[in-house]
Amino acid sequence: MAEITNFRGEARSDEASHVDDLIARVGERVRRARDRKGIPRRVLSEKSGVSPRYLAQLEAGEGNISIGLLQKVAHALDHKIEWLVGEDDPWTSEALRVADLFRTADAGTQRQVLSTLTPEPAAQSRAHRICLVGLRGAGKSTLGRRAGEALGIPFVELNREIEEQAGMPVDEVMAFYGQEGYRRLEAQALSRVIATHDTMILAVAGGIVAEPETYNRLLTHFHTIWVKATPAEHMARVREQGDERPMAGNPEAMDQLKSILTSREALYDKALESLDTSGKTEDESLAEMSALIRERGFL
The missing domain is CATH 1.10.260.40 (lambda repressor-like DNA-binding domains)
Incomplete structure (x- = not known):
C-alpha cells in the first residue's frame, strides 16, 4: 500500500x-x-x-x-x-x-426569479391554498381557524397532521425521532396536504423556514402570509396559552427570541404578504386578514 x-x-x-x-x-x-x-x-x-x-x-x-x-x-x-x-x-x-445572488436579493426580485423558474403558472400551483407562517404567538392558529370558519373553507394545522401520521404528540415525535425525524414527517405531511386540498388555510410551525426544500415547496404551492408581532407580544401570548417553558429558568429567553426573529426575518419575508398583529384585537386582525385575502385574490 x-x-x-x-x-x-x-x-x-x-x-x-x-x-x-x-x-x-x-x-x-x-x-x-x-x-x-x-x-x-x-x-x-x-x-x-x-x-x-x-x-x-x-x-x-x-x-x-x-x-x-x-x-x-x-x-x-x-x-x-x-x-x-x-x-x-x-x-x-x-x-x-x-x-448567493438570490439570497441577497429583495423579496420582489426573489418572487420574480421563482416565477420564471417555476414550470407551471404560480396561480395554478397555489390553487386556493393559503398558508400562515411566522413564530409561535403571532396568532396563526387563532386567525387561521376563525378565517376558515368565516370563509367556509378548511383550516389545518400542519403539526396536527404530523401527530396523526406519527400517532403521538409533536413533543414525543421530537423525543423519539429528533429534529431530523420531525422535519421528514413535516415534509411528508405538507405533501399530503397539497395532494388532498385545493382550497384551505394552513398554519405551520415557525421553524419550517429553516428547511429550504420544504419551505420552497410551501412557497410554490401556497399563497403565503407572514403573521408577525413584536417579541414581547410573541412571548406574552405564549404564556397566556399556559406555556411557561419559554421563560422557565431562562433569563435570556427574550434575547434568544429576538435573535430567532432577526435570523428568520429574511426567510419569513419571502411570503407574498405580511400581517402585523401587534397591538390589535383578534377581530381587528381577522378583518385585516380577510381583506388581504380578498384584495389579493387568494381565493
Whole structure:
C-alpha cells in the first residue's frame, strides 16, 4: 500500500490521507459558510446542537465528526450535507453564485426569479391554498381557524397532521425521532396536504423556514402570509396559552427570541404578504386578514 508523509513526518496510507483531506475540506467549508452568513460559532452551536468546542475542532480540520452531527451543522447553515463533503469546490460553482445572488436579493426580485423558474403558472400551483407562517404567538392558529370558519373553507394545522401520521404528540415525535425525524414527517405531511386540498388555510410551525426544500415547496404551492408581532407580544401570548417553558429558568429567553426573529426575518419575508398583529384585537386582525385575502385574490 502506498504511503505518504504528513507535516509531522509520520507515514500515512493513501486511504488515511484521503480521510484527512476530507476532514480538512469539510472544516474549511463549514468555516467559510459560517463567515459568509455572519453567524458566530456560538449561534451555530445553538442552532445545530453541536458544542462550540466540537465546532472549533471541526473548522480546524481536527474533528472526526459523525455523519449525524455533520448533518445537524449542514442544516443549521442552510446547506445540504453533500455540499460540505463533495470533491468539487462549491465556491467556484455557478450554482453557488446564483444562490448567493438570490439570497441577497429583495423579496420582489426573489418572487420574480421563482416565477420564471417555476414550470407551471404560480396561480395554478397555489390553487386556493393559503398558508400562515411566522413564530409561535403571532396568532396563526387563532386567525387561521376563525378565517376558515368565516370563509367556509378548511383550516389545518400542519403539526396536527404530523401527530396523526406519527400517532403521538409533536413533543414525543421530537423525543423519539429528533429534529431530523420531525422535519421528514413535516415534509411528508405538507405533501399530503397539497395532494388532498385545493382550497384551505394552513398554519405551520415557525421553524419550517429553516428547511429550504420544504419551505420552497410551501412557497410554490401556497399563497403565503407572514403573521408577525413584536417579541414581547410573541412571548406574552405564549404564556397566556399556559406555556411557561419559554421563560422557565431562562433569563435570556427574550434575547434568544429576538435573535430567532432577526435570523428568520429574511426567510419569513419571502411570503407574498405580511400581517402585523401587534397591538390589535383578534377581530381587528381577522378583518385585516380577510381583506388581504380578498384584495389579493387568494381565493
